[in-house]
Amino acid sequence: MLGDTILIIFISIATALLGEGLTWVLVYRTDKYQRLKGEVEKASKRLERQKETVSESADKVQKRKLERQEEKLKVNNRDLSMVKMKSMFASSFTFMALLGMFNSIFEGRVVAKLPFEPIPWVRGLSHRNLSGDDFTDCSFIFLYVLCTMSIRQNVQKLFGLAPSRAASKASGGFFSTPGQLSSR
Numbered sequence: 001m002l003g004d005t006i007l008i009i010f011i012s013i014a015t016a017l018l019g020e021g022l023t024w025v026l027v028y029r030t031d032k033y034q035r036l037k038g039e040v041e042k043a044s045k046r047l048e049r050q051k052e053t054v055s056e057s058a059d060k061v062q063k064r065k066l067e068r069q070e071e072k073l074k075v076n077n078r079d080l081s082m083v084k085m086k087s088m089f090a091s092s093f094t095f096m097a098l099l100g101m102f103n104s105i106f107e108g109r110v111v112a113k114l115p116f117e118p119i120p121w122v123r124g125l126s127h128r129n130l131s132g133d134d135f136t137d138c139s140f141i142f143l144y145v146l147c148t149m150s151i152r153q154n155v156q157k158l159f160g161l162a163p164s165r166a167a168s169k170a171s172g173g174f175f176s177t178p179g180q181l182s183s184r
Contacts, residue, residue, distance in 0.1 A: 001110060001111060001112065001113070004106065004109060004111040004112075004140075005111055005112045005143065008106075008111055008140060008143050008144055008147060009147055009151075011102060011144065012144060012147035012148045012151050013151055013155075015095065015098060015148060016148060016151045016152040016155045017155060018094070019091045019094070019095065019152065020152070020155050020156060020159060020161060022087065022090055022091055022094065023084075023087045023091060023161070024159075024161070026086055026087040026090060027083060027084050027086070027087040028161060030083070032083055033080070033083050033084075036076055036079055036080045036083060037080065039076050040073065040076045040077060040080055043069065043072060043073045043076060044073060046069065047066070047069050047070060047073060050065075050066055050069065051066065054066060099141075099144070102140065102144065103129075103140060103141060105140075106139075106140035107129050107140075108129055108130065108131065109130075109139075109140065110130060110137040110138065110139075111138055111139065111140050111143055112138035112143050113136055113137065113138065114126065114135075114136045114137075114138050115136070116136070117135045117136055118135060123135050125139075125141060125142050125145070126138055126139060126142040127139060127142075128141050128142065129141075
């Protein structure tokens with residue numbers, strides 16, 4: 001069981017490196033991405049400076065100018081996301097193939113023992129393809145997903161491929177509400 005756990009961690013590291021390498025080849029090294037990234041960085045810093053200097057009692061011209069800057073930043077962020085899209089499709093296809101292969105290798109094998117019993121809606125993933133009623137047994141897919149989620153973020157930070165804080169703050173996020181985005 002320990003050998004399987006260590007093997008899955010190494011598989012997660014290898015697939016994270018493969019995914020980031022694929023993304024670097026298809027996206028990060030292109031001139032279009034570099035140009036858009038520079039524009040987003042510059043625009044987000046400029047917008048932050050303007051928001052600090054503009055007071056609540058600012059005139060309509062300044063507010064309109066600020067809104068135009070925000071709109072331009074949103075357009076650049078959208079273009080940046082479109083550039084990353086082709087890499088996401090290639091990575092998704094590659095990872096689905098690898099996941100299917102590794103899932104068949106580890107099918108029905110307990111690869112780890114959880115120190116807790118997962119909540120019922122997580123059990124379907126954590127106890128997937130395992131026989132028995134011991135829900136502290138962990139399947140390949142659960143451990144692989146957890147490892148990959150944590151390792152991939154760290155690999156991105158290690159190689160400097162993670163988006164900057166200013167750009168991600170200015171672009172909002174997936175879980176941001178429209179009110180949060182407009183109040184920035």
